[in-house]
Amino acid sequence: MNELEAKIRIDELTALVNKHNYNYYILSQPTISDFDFDYLLKELEKLEKQYPHLAHPDSPTQKVGGDITKEFNQVRHKYPMLSLGNTYTEQELIDFDERVRKGLGQAPEYVCELKFDGLAISLTYEDGKLLRAVTRGDGVVGDDVTTNIKTIKTIPHRLKPGNYPQIFEIRGEVFMHRKTFDKLNDVLKKELELKGLDEEEIRERLYKNPRNFASGTLKMQDSKEVAKRPLDCFLYFIYTDKPVADSHFESLKKASEWGFQVSDHHQLCRDIHEVMQFIKRYEAARADLSYEIDGVVIKVNNFAHQQELGFTAKNPRWAISYKYKAQSAITRLEKITYQVGRTGAITPVANLAPVQLAGTTVKRASLYNADEIERLDLHEGDWVFVEKGGEIIPKVTGVNLEKRLPNAHKINYATRCPVCQTVLIRKDAEAVHYCPNETGCAPQLIGRIEHFIGRRAMNIDSLGGETIAGLFNKGIIQNYADLYELSAEQLLGLEFETYNNKKDQWSKRSLQQKSVENILKGIQDSKQVPFERVLFALGIRMVGETVAKKLAKHFGNIEAIAKATKDDIAAIYEIGDKIADNVVAFFGNAENLEICLRLKSSGLNIEVEHDQLVQRSDKLQGKSFCVSGVFSMSRDELKALIEANGGRNVGSISKSLNYLLAGDKMGPEKLKKATDLNIPIISEEDFLLMLG
Ligand code: IVH
Numbered sequence: 041m042n043e044l045e046a047k048i049r050i051d052e053l054t055a056l057v058n059k060h061n062y063n064y065y066i067l068s069q070p071t072i073s074d075f076d077f078d079y080l081l082k083e084l085e086k087l088e089k090q091y092p093h094l095a096h097p098d099s100p101t102q103k104v105g106g107d108i109t110k111e112f113n114q115v116r117h118k119y120p121m122l123s124l125g126n127t128y129t130e131q132e133l134i135d136f137d138e139r140v141r142k143g144l145g146q147a148p149e150y151v152c153e154l155k156f157d158g159l160a161i162s163l164t165y166e167d168g169k170l171l172r173a174v175t176r177g178d179g180v181v182g183d184d185v186t187t188n189i190k191t192i193k194t195i196p197h198r199l200k201p202g203n204y205p206q207i208f209e210i211r212g213e214v215f216m217h218r219k220t221f222d223k224l225n226d227v228l229k230k231e232l233e234l235k236g237l238d239e240e241e242i243r244e245r246l247y248k249n250p251r252n253f254a255s256g257t258l259k260m261q262d263s264k265e266v267a268k269r270p271l272d273c274f275l276y277f278i279y280t281d282k283p284v285a286d287s288h289f290e291s292l293k294k295a296s297e298w299g300f301q302v303s304d305h306h307q308l309c310r311d312i313h314e315v316m317q318f319i320k321r322y323e324a325a326r327a328d329l330s331y332e333i334d335g336v337v338i339k340v341n342n343f344a345h346q347q348e349l350g351f352t353a354k355n356p357r358w359a360i361s362y363k364y365k366a367q368s369a370i371t372r373l374e375k376i377t378y379q380v381g382r383t384g385a386i387t388p389v390a391n392l393a394p395v396q397l398a399g400t401t402v403k404r405a406s407l408y409n410a411d412e413i414e415r416l417d418l419h420e421g422d423w424v425f426v427e428k429g430g431e432i433i434p435k436v437t438g439v440n441l442e443k444r445l446p447n448a449h450k451i452n453y454a455t456r457c458p459v460c461q462t463v464l465i466r467k468d469a470e471a472v473h474y475c476p477n478e479t480g481c482a483p484q485l486i487g488r489i490e491h492f493i494g495r496r497a498m499n500i501d502s503l504g505g506e507t508i509a510g511l512f513n514k515g516i517i518q519n520y521a522d523l524y525e526l527s528a529e530q531l532l533g534l535e536f537e538t539y540n541n542k543k544d545q546w547s548k549r550s551l552q553q554k555s556v557e558n559i560l561k562g563i564q565d566s567k568q569v570p571f572e573r574v575l576f577a578l579g580i581r582m583v584g585e586t587v588a589k590k591l592a593k594h595f596g597n598i599e600a601i602a603k604a605t606k607d608d609i610a611a612i613y614e615i616g617d618k619i620a621d622n623v624v625a626f627f628g629n630a631e632n633l634e635i636c637l638r639l640k641s642s643g644l645n646i647e648v649e650h651d652q653l654v655q656r657s658d659k660l661q662g663k664s665f666c667v668s669g670v671f672s673m674s675r676d677e678l679k680a681l682i683e684a685n686g687g688r689n690v691g692s693i694s695k696s697l698n699y700l701l702a703g704d705k706m707g708p709e710k711l712k713k714a715t716d717l718n719i720p721i722i723s724e725e726d727f728l729l730m731l732g
Contacts, residue, residue: 158215382487660687669703
């Protein structure tokens with residue numbers, strides 16, 4: 041590589057590593073494995089060593105990692121929060137041990153701990169009381185998340201009596217148990233479905249793993265919300281000016297006596313071979329833990345030894361982590377099946393010969409879309425690698441070509457819908473195939489009725505997915521307008537098959553008087569639901585709750601929307617051409633129009649009620665507002681007024697903000713930030729004047 045090539049590669053790697061740091065620390069949505077990330081970082085470090093004059097002055101190799109989010113108070117760490125060097129092989133560990141022994145001139149004891157896959161937190165205790173909790177941030181300055189941390193039940197607000205220092209810091213890892221994650225992510229998935237997002241968007245927005253969920257939770261501004269998402273925390277290192285013990289092992293014991301939760305899974309090791317045994321033991325046992333770990337942390341036990349070894353710019357020389365590779369297994373691909381979603385989106389699924397992976401039996405894995413099948417070059421009967429790297433659903437990551445049969449056929453993506461046999465289409469630039477048979481494909485029709493009755497739509501909770509599917513399969517309903525014509529006679533005694541997920545079996549259930557009454561009452565009550573939710577319930581592609589609200593407010597009633605042209609719709613702020621196309625297509629369909637007419641005659645709200653029609657204009661078009669403090673009206677009312685007049689609400693202050701709408705008692709931090717950034721600060725009166 042010549043100097044010019046090195047410069048290009050260094051620039052490229054710097055930008056890449058910065059981007060991945062941002063995805064990981066700020067968005068909590070990494071798009072690369074830790075292994076691949078370390079690989080990039082190491083390549084950059086190597087090049088920078090070779091060509092120091094080409095290194096960027098603020099290179100990510102010189103920083104611990106993250107960045108800080110804008111909304112919390114920022115606190116400088118008394119002791120910088122460093123990260124650890126990573127190793128992946130036995131040899132790298134042996135090298136570490138050699139470095140340590142050379143540095144000390146003797147063989148040390150090590151403490152092995154699990155490397156919890158969460159996010160680091162630093163807690164400060166003063167006189168035995170929790171004073172502050174700060175995230176790692178960039179290692180020097182972090183976010184003060186004390187209020188959120190106080191929702192974690194295992195973090196003591198006050199310590200048990202003991203000989204702890206008057207003031208000290210203790211660091212640990214905040215994480216979420218797998219079961220909590222699965223439950224909450226399921227709830228989130230349902231909410232996103234109800235918002236009208238399609239499968240791909242939902243997949244993107246769901247938390248990929250407990251770590252991201254924990255991190256997203258800790259960054260929330262509303263600690264009441266945080267409390268609804270139970271987090272947990274293990275503590276693993278005490279920081280004081282004078283050590284509380286001679287060794288790390290003893291200090292952990294003390295921490296636990298004072299009331300901190302210290303994981304039992306740690307061990308004193310006499311040499312690096314005992315360390316290896318610990319690593320091997322937990323590689324097998326990690327699947328049985330209720331939380332995720334991504335490796336083992338190895339620390340020199342004696343504090344005097346730690347001091348002697350000291351630090352590099354980024355890491356302590358007395359500790360290192362050993363990272364487990366993503367868990368993977370190999371199994372045979374039996375067939376590919378295709379699922380049809382409410383919007384007609386097709387998702388291919390690999391059906392696999394059952395295989396044990398990370399403590400569960402895997403029978404199915406994601407294939408995402410046709411491009412992915414092409415990328416993997418899947419052939420019939422292939423032996424495939426499946427991985428559970430941080431993701432909830434295992435994915436197929438590759439094919440073992442040695443096991444491919446010589447005359448195996450290449451798998452061609454389905455050309456027809458697996459349910460209604462309609463030829464699938466793929467829209468320009470979209471990765472997903474669709475079944476275009478919107479009005480005749482059963483899973484789409486059932487899915488649309490299920491969406492219609494959802495909590496955030498018509499909220500008919502006396503009806504469930506299985507009842508809907510049962511009514512549809514028996515030919516009693518074909519679309520959601522039919523719900524309003526159901527009678528007690530039609531429903532009483534109807535038999536449905538229901539599936540029990542836990543027992544993995546089907547059973548029969550028949551509708552009794554009480555359920556029938558509930559169903560009919562739920563349907564009747566839904567006639568009170570406001571127009572914007574009715575509009576959302578219709579299930580127009582890309583019309584989620586927010587868009588439905590905008591359309592309802594702008595046009596006022598369903599007839600006006602049905603008559604609107606693409607340009608009329610796309611002219612509304614933040615509604616693009618694609619949404620407009622979908623709205624026009626929906627109302628351009630005679631069957632949909634007829635269904636809407638039937639909903640109208642059944643008495644559903646198809647226009648905005650008068651008091652909802654706040655003053656409307658384009659006066660604030662293109663302007664963004666951040667509303668903060670106390671006003672003569674509620675903040676929600678103010679925000680609605682901003683939106684009704686074409687403005688946009690944003691939650692935080694940045695360079696691009698147009699106005700800070702400041703009320704009484706607003707936070708000094710926001711005020712300072714807005715002043716620093718020269719953002720106009722306006723009062724409620726100024727704002728009302730803008731509306732004229
Ligand atoms: S000790 C200076 N112990 O791994 C040493 N870290 O890259 C401080 N982690 O930032 C860290 N489990 O977020 C330590 N048992 C453990 C850990 C652990 C997880 C995380 C922590 C740290 C990162 C190091």
